[in-house]
Amino acid sequence: MGWLDEISWNADGLIPVIAQDATDGRVLMMAWMSRGTLETTQSTGEAVYWSRSRQRPWHKGESSGNVQRVRDIVLDCDGDTLVLLVEQVGGVACHTGRRSCFYRTLADSGWQVTDTVQRDPAEMYGGTTHE
Known part of the structure; x- marks a missing residue:
């Protein structure tokens, strides 16, 4: 049994x-x-995800240049979730131009923006708003 066979893939693989x-x-x-994008990530050392909206592999940073260099790949106890420990090139992970996609915190029954835009999305994506 290979290391990929130890992962509990969901119904969509x-x-x-x-x-x-x-x-x-x-x-x-x-x-x-x-399975294929995880194999590519492991072999290249850069994060490659599966885009559910485009139904194809998505090399993080392919449009923006904000690649993720993978330092470690960690599997949880149930085998159904991964954590990638990464070096975020360019310091921006979110298509909104922020460091993190998690930039809103619930406060006083409303969402408060906690991170500023570090890079204009139009600059990263040439006028489109999503990588």
Whole structure:
């Protein structure tokens, strides 16, 4: 049995993945991986996810240049969730131009924006708003 066979893939053949900054532990984003994108990530050392909206592999940073260099791949106890410890090149993980996709905190029954935009999304994506 290979290491990929120890993963509990969901019905769509995917596994949820949390990308976390390897230096300070900040959660940067959540995405999905297929067997093939996990193999590519492991072999290249850069994060490659499965885009459910485009139904194809998505090399993080392919449009923006904000690649994720993978330092470690960690599987949880149930075998159904991964954590990637990454170096976020360019310091921006979110398509909104923020460091993290988790930039809103619930306060006083409303969402408060806690992170500023570090890079204009139009600059990263040439006028489109999503990588």
